[in-house]
Amino acid sequence: MRRIFAIMGMFPVGYYDLSEAGVPVHSTAFRPIGDAALKRNPFRVFTSLLRLDLIADVSLRVEAQRVLSERQIFTKKVLALTDKAERGGGLNREDAGSFVEELLETFRWHDKASIDIELYHRLHDAHRLIADVVSFKGPHINHLTPRTLDIDAVQAQMPEWGITPKAVVEGPPPRRCPILLRQTSFKALEEQVSFRNSGGGWSSGLHTARFGEVEQRGIALTPKGRKLYDQLLNEVREQVLPEANGSNSTEYEDCLSKVFAAFPDDWNSIRKEGLGYFSYSLSSAKAGDVSENDLEALIETGVVRFDPIVYEDFLPVSAAGIFQSNLGDEAAQNFTATPSQQMFEVALGCPVLDEFEHYSAIEKSSVTQCFTSPGGSS
Numbered sequence: 001m002r003r004i005f006a007i008m009g010m011f012p013v014g015y016y017d018l019s020e021a022g023v024p025v026h027s028t029a030f031r032p033i034g035d036a037a038l039k040r041n042p043f044r045v046f047t048s049l050l051r052l053d054l055i056a057d058v059s060l061r062v063e064a065q066r067v068l069s070e071r072q073i074f075t076k077k078v079l080a081l082t083d084k085a086e087r088g089g090g091l092n093r094e095d096a097g098s099f100v101e102e103l104l105e106t107f108r109w110h111d112k113a114s115i116d117i118e119l120y121h122r123l124h125d126a127h128r129l130i131a132d133v134v135s136f137k138g139p140h141i142n143h144l145t146p147r148t149l150d151i152d153a154v155q156a157q158m159p160e161w162g163i164t165p166k167a168v169v170e171g172p173p174p175r176r177c178p179i180l181l182r183q184t185s186f187k188a189l190e191e192q193v194s195f196r197n198s199g200g201g202w203s204s205g206l207h208t209a210r211f212g213e214v215e216q217r218g219i220a221l222t223p224k225g226r227k228l229y230d231q232l233l234n235e236v237r238e239q240v241l242p243e244a245n246g247s248n249s250t251e252y253e254d255c256l257s258k259v260f261a262a263f264p265d266d267w268n269s270i271r272k273e274g275l276g277y278f279s280y281s282l283s284s285a286k287a288g289d290v291s292e293n294d295l296e297a298l299i300e301t302g303v304v305r306f307d308p309i310v311y312e313d314f315l316p317v318s319a320a321g322i323f324q325s326n327l328g329d330e331a332a333q334n335f336t337a338t339p340s341q342q343m344f345e346v347a348l349g350c351p352v353l354d355e356f357e358h359y360s361a362i363e364k365s366s367v368t369q370c371f372t373s374p375g376g377s378s
Contacts, residue, residue: 151216167246178218219308225275
């Protein structure tokens with residue numbers, strides 16, 4: 001998988017253990033990592049790996065492993081073109097077109113299961129997401145995530161269009177200065193699928209997997225800022241856990257807003273307290289006034305400006321909340337939180353990029369640019 005995404009200029013950023021929120025997978029996000037690359041391709045692919053070790057039924061775990069080991073999710077042509085791209089440093093236009101066409105087969109929705117209905121139900125009873133991962137001949141895109149500047153407006157308007165949203169927006173409350181990520185979704189479709197039967201034919205059934213999601217992004221937080229965010233979110237959840245049916249959504253949202261009042265809500269306070277990452281640049285009107293290396297003094301005189309760096313990654317608890325709202329209340333099972341980044345990276349074949357180090361490097365580079373650009377001190 002990583003080789004395929006690398007050809008597209010997308011790399012694994014962050015490690016997410018969703019078992020802590022009752023979902024038996026761990027994940028990363030493949031995405032571009034440079035500013036120019038992100039502007040050209042602002043998309044990311046949240047990619048999950050099933051935690052077979054979290055399937056309590058040993059015989060079912062062995063059966064799931066057998067099914068997964070027998071499938072090849074990429075076509076022979078995709079693999080051949082991947083080898084060609086790695087040898088030649090890329091693909092020509094014709095090969096690139098073929099690469100995309102062939103790759104669509106990997107992520108296409110499959111309405112025919114590779115297992116029988118009995119095994120499907122056993123997997124489903126263990127966890128609905130396990131059934132979704134194991135039952136078909138390959139992975140599929142289970143949701144797309146449009147980005148919005150006002151997620152509360154989207155949440156309020158979905159019912160007007162006959163769309164049922166999840167009970168509450170995941171993430172922080174509405175703020176003047178948005179932080180991290182806020183997400184909502186609408187219910188997954190119940191779709192007709194076919195299962196193998198003992199006579200060698202097919203039997204019809206239903207499967208629920210594909211849903212819609214919407215997101216609003218804010219500033220990337222530093223480890224200090226993330227610690228405060230996690231602390232406040234945990235405080236909220238100790239007081240009120242949102243019910244899937246929305247019966248206490250007002251109570252939850254009121255508590256969320258009250259508790260998060262402890263998180264500064266203006267950019268300069270967030271910056272000065274070291275809670276978020278910022279990009280620094282010279283003001284075009286005053287660039288010639290740079291005569292010292294005192295960043296704070298240059299900011300106060302308007303020579304240097306600062307802008308929040310957008311958070312381009314995900315939140316484990318929010319991601320799990322989205323999954324659970326679409327998988328049903330019974331999917332919210334208790335798994336022992338057992339993060340295993342090393343195991344994940346072995347399966348992936350490479351380390352994942354640490355998001356904090358990545359955002360910190362962007363910030364430090366922008367400061368350096370202020371003092372080495374024309375008009376800046378050397």
